[in-house]
Amino acid sequence: VLSGCGVYDGTEIHEASAVLVHLSRGGAEVQMYAPDVPQMHVIDHSKGQPAEAESRNVLVESARIARGKITSLAKLTTADHDAVIFPGGFGAAKNLSTFAVDGKDCKVNREVERVLKDFHKAGKPIGLCCISPVLAAKVLSGAEVTVGHEEEEGGKWPYAGTAGAIKELGAKHCVKEVTISFPAHVDTKNKVVTTPAFMCETALHHIFDGIGAMVKNVLKLTGK
Numbered sequence: 001v002l003s004g005c006g007v008y009d010g011t012e013i014h015e016a017s018a019v020l021v022h023l024s025r026g027g028a029e030v031q032m033y034a035p036d037v038p039q040m041h042v043i044d045h046s047k048g049q050p051a052e053a054e055s056r057n058v059l060v061e062s063a064r065i066a067r068g069k070i071t072s073l074a075k076l077t078t079a080d081h082d083a084v085i086f087p088g089g090f091g092a093a094k095n096l097s098t099f100a101v102d103g104k105d106c107k108v109n110r111e112v113e114r115v116l117k118d119f120h121k122a123g124k125p126i127g128l129c130c131i132s133p134v135l136a137a138k139v140l141s142g143a144e145v146t147v148g149h150e151e152e153e154g155g156k157w158p159y160a161g162t163a164g165a166i167k168e169l170g171a172k173h174c175v176k177e178v179t180i181s182f183p184a185h186v187d188t189k190n191k192v193v194t195t196p197a198f199m200c201e202t203a204l205h206h207i208f209d210g211i212g213a214m215v216k217n218v219l220k221l222t223g224k
Contacts, residue, residue: 001073001084001115002034002062003091007198008043010058012089015129015197016065018208019087022215031081034062035073035111040094040101058095073111078122082222084115085215088130088197099134104168106138113139120190125221127214130197131162136190137171144187146176148196159199178202183210186217193217 004010023030035058042054063070076084086092093100097108108116116139119126128136133145149156150163150173163173174185178200185194195214197207 001076001086001096001112002032002058002065002070003087003089003095004034004039004056004058005061005064006043006045006091007089008045008048009039009041009056009094010061010089010091011065011087012130012198013065014204014207015087015089015211018211019085019127019129019215021208022212023085023219026215026219028219031076032062032066032070033073033076034059034066034070035096035109037095037109039091058091073109073115076111076115078118078124081124082224083125083127083218084119085127085218086129086132086135088128088132088199090131092130092132092135096132097135097138099131099138099165104165106134108135108138116140120192123191125191125193125218127193127218129195129211129214130199131159133192133194134162134166134169136192136194137166137169140190140192141170142172143190143192144172144174144185145192145194146174146185146196147194148178148199149175156201157199158201162199178210179206184213184217186221191221193221
């Protein structure tokens with residue numbers, strides 16, 4: 001499930017690509033979805049500033065990553081799929097929810113909430129990385145997730161404050177590394193698998209490997 005195209009106002013492209021590579025390597029058949037809604041705002045990524053006069057659609061922008069093969073999230077059903085994965089990027093906190101603005105008081109897009117609850121109820125695994133675990137923390141009461149560390153540690157974990165918000169949402173936060181040794185947390189009860197990814201300032205290959213561990217565990221939980 002994508003949330004646009006670009007780290008500051010949509011899906012983090014490297015994370016989406018890593019998810020797709022690892023799913024391909026795992027032999028999974030993939031269908032991509034995104035909500036057909038306007039973005040919260042548009043960021044000029046060369047400046048890191050809002051482009052005031054622009055507006056974009058989440059589904060249309062997500063189609064860039066999907067190479068055009070994308071479907072409205074309203075059509076995603078558990079009957080057609082064994083698992084669901086949400087890459088990160090600020091789009092998860094801006095377009096799939098209002099977490100970027102409202103924190104623990106955020107609202108989640110109704111289709112995103114429906115999908116998370118439906119897969120959870122069906123006992124089918126849910127994978128999330130980077131900032132997107134906040135979606136599960138909000139929607140799935142008592143879920144265990146990770147966004148990495150709970151202290152910034154000199155800038156290595158610049159978004160460490162997210163862990164506190166996750167606890168306020170009623171979820172359990174589990175401290176995890178981004179590296180391959182301890183890269184993902186598996187909540188076996190709720191079948192929720194999370195990994196920090198770009199919540200950590202580290203080399204790209206560590207993020208790629210951590211996402212691989214998340215994908216591997218999601219596929220394992222499908223039992224196929």
